[in-house]
């Protein structure tokens with residue numbers, strides 16, 4: 001029987017257990033460069049079999065929230081090198097989450113105050129954190145031209161290069177939560193008439209071309225992808241072609257031999273977004289490693305592993321308040337509750353000051 005607490009092979013890596021830390025934005029880096037507190041935060045959580053970092057912007061254009069780290073300059077990569085060294089020193093493994101928000105952005109965060117980019121000019125009815133001025137409504141995007149797509153993909157591969165040089169074990173493409181990649185997947189945001197819009201195959205093209213480019217650059221076994229089928233996050237309209245999209249994607253992703261597919265269930269409506277039937281269907285069609293995040297506890301994670309629906313259980317908020325979460329889960333110790341007031345922004349409080357048991 002698969003155990004949460006047994007070692008697991010992921011590509012060429014051995015993970016100490018099947019518990020991963022979810023990517024979580026903490027908005028503590030106004031200069032976009034990870035610092036020693038960042039390294040300490042991740043070092044404390046290196047008992048996870050795999051850490052996936054907070055979303056990390058691949059370019060200046062990719063930004064949609066203030067105070068988030070990046071991977072578009074060498075200084076940013078140098079900051080991350082201290083993080084990977086700290087995690088590796090503590091016996092952990094770490095992937096960088098590569099993020100482009102697409103239309104979920106504001107001009108004040110964009111180079112030269114330009115409009116954010118997206119698949120179309122359809123604006124998200126959403127708000128983003130812009131720093132000292134608090135939250136702001138997103139701006140209307142401009143539609144990316146077809147001839148810009150190679151440059152866009154190169155931004156991801158350049159970031160992956162820097163991630164590799166910074167010592168990351170791999171990268172996770174953020175294809176979830178209504179951000180750029182998922183805006184292309186969605187037929188009601190993506191109204192393009194070029195080869196990146198229209199049919200399921202065309203809407204999936206940016207995702208798959210980006211994954212191929214990343215795999216060419218750092219090796220497929222070092223590339224994971226996060227997807228959130230059925231999410232309505234960031235004003236993503238309900239997609240009645242999602243089943244069809246995922247039926248197409250599952251074998252396409254499988255034949256690429258990626259490190260993993262990471263399914264994110266944000267449970268925005270209170271209940272699960274990802275039904276167990278969907279997991280079964282996806283599992284059958286995708287024979288690689290599956291990670292799942294969203295409201296898991298030990299019981300639910302063990303059930304999903306035992307039912308062979310997932311390979312690795314991903315925990316988000318519990319890792320914020322419990323740096324030694326795997327040990328606490330293993331030993332049945334009580335879990336501390338994270339304080340949402342310190343999720344985003346601020347300093348050490350609510351970041352590096354949660355004690356071990």
Ligand code: FNR
Pocket residue numbers: 022023024025026054055097174176177226264265266293294295296314315316317318343344
């Ligand atoms: C998140 N989440 C998230 N997801 C992602 O793909 N990239 C990110 O940068 C973030 N940022 C983020 C910040 C904070 C403070 C929270 C709480 C969440 C979503 C996260 O990865 C995870 O999917 C959810 O938290 C659900 O898992 P839990 O918390 O129920 O275990």
